[in-house]
Amino acid sequence: MNTLLQITIGDDGKAQFFSDYASLEDELAVQISIRQKAEPYRGPHPDVAEDLVLWRRAKARELNVPPYFILHQKVLHAIADLKPSTREELTMVPGFGDKMFDKYGKDILEITTL
Numbered sequence: 001m002n003t004l005l006q007i008t009i010g011d012d013g014k015a016q017f018f019s020d021y022a023s024l025e026d027e028l029a030v031q032i033s034i035r036q037k038a039e040p041y042r043g044p045h046p047d048v049a050e051d052l053v054l055w056r057r058a059k060a061r062e063l064n065v066p067p068y069f070i071l072h073q074k075v076l077h078a079i080a081d082l083k084p085s086t087r088e089e090l091t092m093v094p095g096f097g098d099k100m101f102d103k104y105g106k107d108i109l110e111i112t113t114l
Contacts, residue, residue: 039073039077041077041080043077043080043081044081044083045080045081045083046080048079048080048083048111048112048114049076049077049080051111051114052071052076052079052080052108052111052112053076055107055108055111056070056071056076059104059107070104071096071100071104072095074095075093075094075095075096078093078094078095078096079093079096079108079112080112082112083112084108084109084112085109085112085113086109087101087105087109090105090108090109090112091105
């Protein structure tokens with residue numbers, strides 16, 4: 001049996017690809033998604049964090065993009081930690097500025113002010 005494609009993940013987290021073909025693109029179309037398991041939320045507001053995760057997942061489906069395009073996990077956790085109730089508080093979260101507020105701020109404040 002011939003090996004068509006072998007993928008090795010190094011200690012640095014980078015993938016190395018090995019193929020029997022001179023040009024893998026010529027012979028094989030491969031889409032590889034390496035997903036790292038997200039850090040679980042360990043902050044003071046786990047219910048808010050869970051609601052934010054569910055909102056982000058629904059928004060990502062709606063827009064047909066990966067969830068991290070909507071909001072990175074670290075930003076999501078920081079929002080849950082702070083549990084902002086105003087635009088000013090929410091835009092103080094690192095990685096969440098005015099442009100993000102214009103896109104998603106009202107939805108997020110509905111979640112964090114329940």
